[in-house]
Amino acid sequence: MKLKIGVAVAAMLAAGNALAAGTTLNVGMGSADAGKLDPHVATTTPDKGLLYWMFNGLVRIKPGEASPAFIEPDIAKSWTSSEDGLTWTFELRDDVECHGDYGKLDAEDVVYSLKRSANPDISAFAKDYSAIESIEATGPSQVTIKLSENVPSLLGLLVPYHGGNIVCKDAVEALGEEYQREPIGTGPFMFAEYQPQQYVKLVANPEYFRGEPKIKEIYYRYIPSDASRDLAFQAGEIDMIYGKQEQSWVERISEVPGTKVVVMKPGEMSVIHLNMTMPPLDNVLVRKAVAHAISRDAMVQFKGPDVTLAAISPVPEGHLGYTADVPTYDYDVAKAKELLAEAGYPDGVTIKAIHTTLPGMLTTMEAIQALLREAGINMEIETVEHATFHEQIRKDMSQVVHYAAARFPVADVYLTQFFHSDSIVGTDTAITNFSHCAVADDEIAKARTETDETKQLELWATAQQKIMEEVCAVPVVQSMQLWAWKDTLDLGVEVNGSLNLSPPVTEAASFSE
Amino acid sequence: MTAFILKRLGFAAITLFAVLTIVFFIVRILPGDPAMAILGDQASEAALKALRVRLGLDVPLYQQYVEFLGGVLVGDWGVSMVSGRPVITEILKVLPATLELTVASLILGAVVGIPIGVWSAVRRNKLPDYVARIGSLLGLSFPAFVSAVLLLMFFSIQLRWFPVISSSQGGGLGEHLRNLALPAINLGLIMAAYITRVARSAMLEVLNQDYVRTAKAKGLAFAVIVWRHCLRNAMIPVVTVVGLYLGILIGNSVLTEIVFNRPGLGKLIVGALNQRDYTMLQGMMVIYTLIVVLVNLITDLTYGLIDPRIKYS
Numbered sequence: 058m059k060l061k062i063g064v065a066v067a068a069m070l071a072a073g074n075a076l077a078a079g080t081t082l083n084v085g086m087g088s089a090d091a092g093k094l095d096p097h098v099a100t101t102t103p104d105k106g107l108l109y110w111m112f113n114g115l116v117r118i119k120p121g122e123a124s125p126a127f128i129e130p131d132i133a134k135s136w137t138s139s140e141d142g143l144t145w146t147f148e149l150r151d152d153v154e155c156h157g158d159y160g161k162l163d164a165e166d167v168v169y170s171l172k173r174s175a176n177p178d179i180s181a182f183a184k185d186y187s188a189i190e191s192i193e194a195t196g197p198s199q200v201t202i203k204l205s206e207n208v209p210s211l212l213g214l215l216v217p218y219h220g221g222n223i224v225c226k227d228a229v230e231a232l233g234e235e236y237q238r239e240p241i242g243t244g245p246f247m248f249a250e251y252q253p254q255q256y257v258k259l260v261a262n263p264e265y266f267r268g269e270p271k272i273k274e275i276y277y278r279y280i281p282s283d284a285s286r287d288l289a290f291q292a293g294e295i296d297m298i299y300g301k302q303e304q305s306w307v308e309r310i311s312e313v314p315g316t317k318v319v320v321m322k323p324g325e326m327s328v329i330h331l332n333m334t335m336p337p338l339d340n341v342l343v344r345k346a347v348a349h350a351i352s353r354d355a356m357v358q359f360k361g362p363d364v365t366l367a368a369i370s371p372v373p374e375g376h377l378g379y380t381a382d383v384p385t386y387d388y389d390v391a392k393a394k395e396l397l398a399e400a401g402y403p404d405g406v407t408i409k410a411i412h413t414t415l416p417g418m419l420t421t422m423e424a425i426q427a428l429l430r431e432a433g434i435n436m437e438i439e440t441v442e443h444a445t446f447h448e449q450i451r452k453d454m455s456q457v458v459h460y461a462a463a464r465f466p467v468a469d470v471y472l473t474q475f476f477h478s479d480s481i482v483g484t485d486t487a488i489t490n491f492s493h494c495a496v497a498d499d500e501i502a503k504a505r506t507e508t509d510e511t512k513q514l515e516l517w518a519t520a521q522q523k524i525m526e527e528v529c530a531v532p533v534v535q536s537m538q539l540w541a542w543k544d545t546l547d548l549g550v551e552v553n554g555s556l557n558l559s560p561p562v563t564e565a566a567s568f569s570e
Numbered sequence: 571m572t573a574f575i576l577k578r579l580g581f582a583a584i585t586l587f588a589v590l591t592i593v594f595f596i597v598r599i600l601p602g603d604p605a606m607a608i609l610g611d612q613a614s615e616a617a618l619k620a621l622r623v624r625l626g627l628d629v630p631l632y633q634q635y636v637e638f639l640g641g642v643l644v645g646d647w648g649v650s651m652v653s654g655r656p657v658i659t660e661i662l663k664v665l666p667a668t669l670e671l672t673v674a675s676l677i678l679g680a681v682v683g684i685p686i687g688v689w690s691a692v693r694r695n696k697l698p699d700y701v702a703r704i705g706s707l708l709g710l711s712f713p714a715f716v717s718a719v720l721l722l723m724f725f726s727i728q729l730r731w732f733p734v735i736s737s738s739q740g741g742g743l744g745e746h747l748r749n750l751a752l753p754a755i756n757l758g759l760i761m762a763a764y765i766t767r768v769a770r771s772a773m774l775e776v777l778n779q780d781y782v783r784t785a786k787a788k789g790l791a792f793a794v795i796v797w798r799h800c801l802r803n804a805m806i807p808v809v810t811v812v813g814l815y816l817g818i819l820i821g822n823s824v825l826t827e828i829v830f831n832r833p834g835l836g837k838l839i840v841g842a843l844n845q846r847d848y849t850m851l852q853g854m855m856v857i858y859t860l861i862v863v864l865v866n867l868i869t870d871l872t873y874g875l876i877d878p879r880i881k882y883s
Contacts, residue, residue, distance in 0.1 A: 089828070089841040093608075093654050100610030177620060181609045184617065237654050253663045254833040278735065281837070282828045288722050289734040289831070444602030444846055447611065462611065474612060487615040 079568045080273040082546070085295040089281040090254045095237040096222035097173055097180040105218075106299075106559030107257060107277050111156075112224075112242035114217035115147050115167065115200070120561035123322040123554025124466055125213045125377055132162065132223055132243070133200075133215075142207050142508045149198040154264040155225035156247040164194035166226045171202070173229070174220030182220035207506040209469040209513070210377065217244070218465070218556045245270045245564045254279060271567035290316075296546055296568075297560065300539030302417055304361020310541045317544045322554030323463045324366060324535030326373045327421055330458040330475070330491035331530060338408060338456060342400035344528035347408075348386035349393040350432035351425055356534050359424045364539060368532030370521045371476060375554075378468025378504070378517035383525040393432035405433025410457035412438050413446035422459045425533065450491060453483040458491040461536065463558065468517040472501045476524050494529030497521075545569045578870070582863040586856065590642065593855040594635055597848050604651045607845035625651055638852065647856070648849040652842075657853035660838065665857065668834035671826070672819055674754035676812065679761025684801075684808065686762070687769025691777060692796060702766055709763025714822040718756045718829035725752060736830040753830040757822055761815065768811040772804035779803075805876045813869030817862055 088103035096108045117131035118124065133147035153162040173179055175186035190205040204211065215221045228241035240248050245267070246259035256278045261270040280286040283301055290298040291313050300306050300318070302325070311318050329351070337343045353367040372379045397405060412422050419440065426436045436457060441449060450458045464470045473488075474480050478495035480488035497520035504516035524530070538558050549565025605621040606613065613621075622628050626637075641648055647657040690702035726734045736749040776782065777800060785795045824836030835854060842850035874880045 089837045089844075090653070092652055098608075100608070100612075177617065178624075181613065181617070184614060234654065252833070253660060254837045255831075278831075280735065280831045281840070282831065284719050285722065285734060285829050285831050288719075288727060292726055292730070292734045294733060294735050441601070444607065444844065445600075447606055448601045448603050451606075451615075464612070480614075485615055488612065 080271070082272050082275045082297060082562065082566070082568075083295040084275060084277050084297045085280045085286045085289055085299060086277060087281060087283065087286060087299045087301075088279050090279050091251060091257055093237040094240045094248070094257070096217075096224065096240065096242070097182065097220055098237060100181055102558050103279070103299075105557045107259075108222060108240065108242075109217065109555070109557035109559050110246045110259060110275065110562050111240060111244045111248065112217045112222035113153070113244050114221040114223060115149075115215040116212050117216050118556055119550075120563055120565075121548075121550035121552045121554070123556050124375060125210050125216075128212050128216065131217065132167065136212075138211075142211075143204045145202045145204075145211060146195065147200045147202070149200065150266060151198055152266045153243050154262075154266070155228060155243055156241045156262060157228070159225045159228045159231075159241055162223070162225060162243050163197055164200050167200045167223055168192050168194050169226040169229075170223045171200075171215075171220070173224065180220055185214055186220055207508050209505055210467045213465060213467055216556065246275055246562070249274075265564055268564050270564040272562065275562065290541065297540065297542040297562075299559075300541055302360075302364055302536040302539055304364055307361065307363050307539065313541075315544050316541050317546075318539070318541045319552050319560065320364060321538040321540065321552060321558075321560070322375055323466050323556070323558075324373050324375070324537050325461050325463040326368055326471075326535045327418075327459065327461045327533045328368070328371065328475070329425065329531040329533060330460060331528065332453075332456050332458070332492055333527075333529060334493045335456045337400070337402060337406045340400045341527060342396045343402065343406060345386060346393040346396040346400070346432060347429065347434060348528050348531045349389045349396065350429050350434055351531055351533060352388035352428055353533060354388065355428065356421070356424060360421065360534055360536060364537055366535040366537070368535050371524050371530055371532055372468045372471045372517070372521055373464075373466070373535050376466040376468055376471065378514055380514075380518040380521055382518060383522050385525070386528070386531075390432045393434070397433060402433075405435060407435040407437060408456050409437045409439065410459065411446060411449050411455035412440050412459060413443045414440045415443050418459060418461055421461075421533070425459070451482050451487065451489075453491075455491070460489065460491065462489075463538075465556070468521075469501070469505050472497070472517065472520050472524075473505070476520070476529060477501050492529040494524060494527070496527045496529065497523040543568075575867070575871075578867050582860075582867070585863055586859050589855060589859040590639070590852070591635075593852055594638055595631070597846070597851045598631060598634075600846070602846040604846040604848060607847070608652060642856065647853040650842075650847055650850045652845045652847045652850070657849050660850065661835070661853055661857055664833045664835060664838055667832060668820070668823055668827070668836065670750065671753055671757065671823055671832065671834065672816070674750055675757035675761050675819055675823075676816070678754055678758025679765050680812070682758065683762035683765025684769050687766040687808075688773050688796060688801065688804075690766065690770045691773035694774065699770075702770070706763040706766040709759050710767075712760075713825075714756060714760060715825040715829050717759065718753075718826055721752050721756055722829070734831070736832045749832075753826050753832055756826050756830070757819055760822060761812075761819060764811055764815050765808060769804060769808050772807040773800060776800045776804045802876060806873060809869055809872050809876065813865055816865045820858070820861065 086103045092101050092104045093099055094104060096112055099105055099108055113131045115131060115133040116128050119127040119129050132149055132153055134150050136145060136147045138145045149164060155162050171192045175183050175189055177183035188204050188206050188208045190203045193201050195201045225241050229236050232239060245262055245265045247262045249260045250258040256276045259275040261273045263269045286298055289295045307318055310316060331338045331344050333339055357365050357367050369381050370379060370383045412419060422438060426438060429436050475489055476494045476497060478498050479486045480490035481493050482491055500516045500520035504513050507513040507516060540560050545568050547567055547569055548560060550561060552560055555561055605618045609617055609621055649656050650660060686702050690699045693699050722734055725732050732748060732752045736753055782795060785799060827834040827836035839854050
C-alpha cells in the first residue's frame, strides 16, 4: 500500500513538473542584474529585451521582423496623415487593458505616455521626439500628433521600442519612483516579481487584447557568465538563451540535442572610423589605403560566416534607405601601398587606436591590425577598460575608432549619429561622429524632412556615396543577434529579426510538449 | 577585554573613514561616465550633461564628499545611480547569500584542511604527506573560475546531482543545501588548500617541541599527544591564516557567484564597476571594510580562547 501511495505521489509530481514545463519559459540573459525597468529610461539590451514582452506601441513591427517596412496596427487600429505629413491621427482600440488594476487604456494615457517620452527630464529618448509640436486626445479613442517638421519615420517612433512603449498614466502616477522597478504596460506579459541578481518573473496577462498567452510564466534569469549560461541550457534548466556573437558559440550550442539556433537582425555593424582631422588620416589617400588593406571577406571568415555579413555601406544592409551603390574598395595590398606612396608615405604609416578590452571587439580589431600591417600600415592599439574606452573616444582622443552598434533601422539614425557634423565628438551636440565627417550634412538634413519617399531615398543614397568617397569610415562586418531555444518552443512566428534584440515571445508562443 | 574591544572598534572607525575617503575619490578619478551607463551610447552630450547635473556630479568634488559622509553617518547611503534602488536595500538583499557561501566554505575548508594538515605533518616525507602537499598545491594553483566550470561540468551536466543555476528561490532546506553545495565546495577546497599547508607547518614545529618528547617518554598515546596537546598549540597560525584569507575568500566569491549564478556581493560589485555606479561602489566598500575589520577583531579574540596565556590590554 505504502509503495502504491509512493508511486502515485511520484506520478503526480512528475505530471506537475511536466505541466509546469509546458507553460513556464525560462530565459537565460547575459547580464548580472536588471537595470531600470521603465521603458522610457531603459537603454541596455537585457532591459529592452524584457520590456518588449510587456508593452505595446500605437503601432508595431510585425513580430519576427525588425524593419519598419513591416509596421502594422497595435494599440491604434488605424491612422491617417495629412498631405504634408505633419498631422497624424490615430484611432485606438477600445479593448486595451492596463496590467493589474489600472483599468482601460484610453487616449489620455497615450497622450501622457508620448509626452513623457518627449520630456528630457524623464526620458532617455526625448531627442527622438523633439519634432513633435503637440499631442492631443481629440476623442476618447483618438489621438492627434502634430509635427513641427517632417521626420524620417514617425510610425517608427511609435512602435514598442524606447519612447514608443505606451505606459498607463494612473500606474506611473500611483507608483512614482517604484514604476522603474514594477513596470505596468498593456502587453501579453505582466511584471510579477523581481529577485535581485536572479530573475524577473512575468506572468500571462489574462486580459490581453489579442488573447491570453499560452505561456503562463516567464523567468527572465540574469546569468552573466557565458559558460554557465550555456551549461544551464545544456542541463535543460533554461529554455531560451542569449547567445555570444561567435561562430564557435553557434557550432557548440547547435550540438545540444533539440536546439534551434536563430540568427536575427538588426546586425551590429563594426565600422572603423578614421579621424579626418589628425595626420596622416587627414589625407584621403591614406584613408583609401586603409580601406583597400581591409579584406571584408577575410573578416567574415574570421568572425564566422553564419553570424556575420560583409558591410558595404556606412548604413547596415536592410535598413530603410540603405544602398549598395556606393564606392567600394576591394582588398588590394599593392594598391594600398601605392596610395600610401602617392600620399608621401612610401615606408608606410603608423596610426593609433584606443580600444576596449571587450574580447569580441578586441579580436576584431586585432585581425584588422594584422591585415593593415600587410600594407605597411602599423596600427598601435592601446587597450583600456570598456567604460574608459567610451569616455576617451568621446573626448576625441583616438585617431582610429572601432565602433560596433545596432540602431533603429532607418538610414537617418546611422547617418546622423555617426556622420553629421552636429554629432562630432568633443562638441556640445556630440553623439558618435568620431571621424569628424561633414561631407554629407546637406543630404542628411534634407532627407530627414523630405516628404517624397523617392527623393528621400535618393538623398540618403547620395549621403552614403559621399561618405564612402571621402572614406570617413570603413564598414567592416555586421554581426547578427544570436539566440537559441528548445525546438519544443514554438514562438508562433518566423523569426528573422527583432528591434528590441530579444525574440518575440507573444500570446502565440507555446511549447509543443 | 572590554577596553581592548573598544580600542579596536575605535581603530575600526578610523580605518573605515580612511577607506571611505579613498574609495570616494578613486571611483571618481576612474575614467568612465555613469551618465553614459544610464543613458546609453546614443545619448547626446547635452543629455549627458543634464543627467550629470541631476545625479549631482556637477558640483565640486569636496561638496559631493561632504554630502556623502553626512549621508553615511545618518545611515543614508543613497540610491544606485543605475537601477535607482536604495543602495542599502540592494546590499542587504544579497549580503546573506555571500555570508552564507563564505561561512560554508570556511567550515568546509577547516573540516578538510586541518585533519589533512595534521596527518601530513605526522606522516612527514611519507606517501600521505606527498599526496597532501601535491593536493594543496593544486588547490592553490587552480583559478576559482576554472574549478567552478569543471565542477559544473562533472556534477551538474554529467551526474546531474546539482543545478547549474544556484538560485536561492523557494525549496526547503534540502534544496537550499543542494544549491549551496557546489559553490561552497569550490571555495572550500581553495580554503582547505591554504589551511592544509599552514596546519602542516605549524604542526611540524610543535611536534619538535620538548614537551612532545616528554609526553612520548611518559608513554602517552600518540593520538592523544597530537590531538589534545599539539593541535591546540598549532592552531594560532591556522586561525591567523583563516582570518587573513577570509578576504581572499570574499574576493574569490566574486568569480564563484558569477559562474554558479548565485546572488551576492560579488555579482553586485562587478555590475557596479562596469556601470560606474559610484553610490553602489561606495556602499559596497563600507560593507567589505566592515567585514574585514570585524573578522580581524574576531581573529584576535579567538587567540585568547585557544591560548589562555594571551592577555588583552
